[in-house]
Amino acid sequence: MRSYAMPERRKFAVIAAFVALCVIWSSTWLAIKVGLRDLPPISFVAIRFVIAVVVLLAISVGRVRLLPARREDFKLLAYTGVLMFAVNYALLFWAELYVSSGLSAVLQATIPIFGMVFAHFLLPSEPLRWQRVVGAVLAIGGVAVICSRLLDFGGLLAFWGGVAIVFGAAGAAFSNVLLKKRALQLAPAMIAAWQMIFGVIPLLVTGFIVDGNPLHLHWTKTAVFCLFYLAVPGSALAFLLLYWLLPRMSVTNLQTISLITPPGAVAFGWLLGGETFPLWSLAGGVLVLAGVWMIFRRVQPAELHDECETAVPQG
16 A cells, blocks of 8 residues: 555655746746836846845755866856856846736747757757757747737837847857756756856846945835745745756656746736736747747657756746
8 A cells, every 4th residue: 555655645746846836937927027116127136046046055055065076167157157147037137127927938938949959059969850940930930929019019128128038048048058068067956056156246246336235225025025936936946846856757748847837927917917918929929839849749758858958947
């Protein structure tokens, strides 16, 4: 009897963790949108990752090695950290001043498309295949629909906001491929922590110059709640859940988060944020998600492990 109970409990834990990760990553987009009503984007994202780093270090001390093994590893973490957390998230937070949370999530879902292209040139084991090329074309068509209509209905800043999200997604994908190309002998939580540390330094400096003293920002209860929600569940907990699930789920199933998160973000934005989504935005979103699905649908078993870093969304 016991031999059957343990697998059932383990299966329930995996399902619960997967559902929790989907809900957290779907809800972070609205939390960004709401928090931006009171906090400027650069300082907002910088303080978010300062808190997340503290949490990751607190749970890693005494459990895993904290420092990378080689000096070259620091360089890689610094470069990828700036791309992932300084460039990507700064552009994303700024763009959400002008783009709805749901459409931001859809545009950020282009990370696997860019990752596929970069992997083709940097990772010999991951060449392009026709299914993935078709998926990329579909997704790019969806991005074109969204950005062009943003220009028509949201104005120039909304258009550039959409472009900024896609540009940041490309930087995040390139960062992931570089990490995959040179596997680091370091615990995943510390990889994320070091990337955040290197990425947050330029964010803090820029935020202080542009926004002034963080103590003098508009610290409402809502802003504080959004900040800690994004930092603790939305960053530290999300990374821990992701890396806990990786050895317990097939990467094919885990990759479906890329398809679940954008509709989830649209639902949160509609139900709780009062956002409306015209037919053109839904049509563009469907094209993007269809493209991502095409990229995932015929991955061979031997390739699955190699593709996990470029396929999983960044939350």
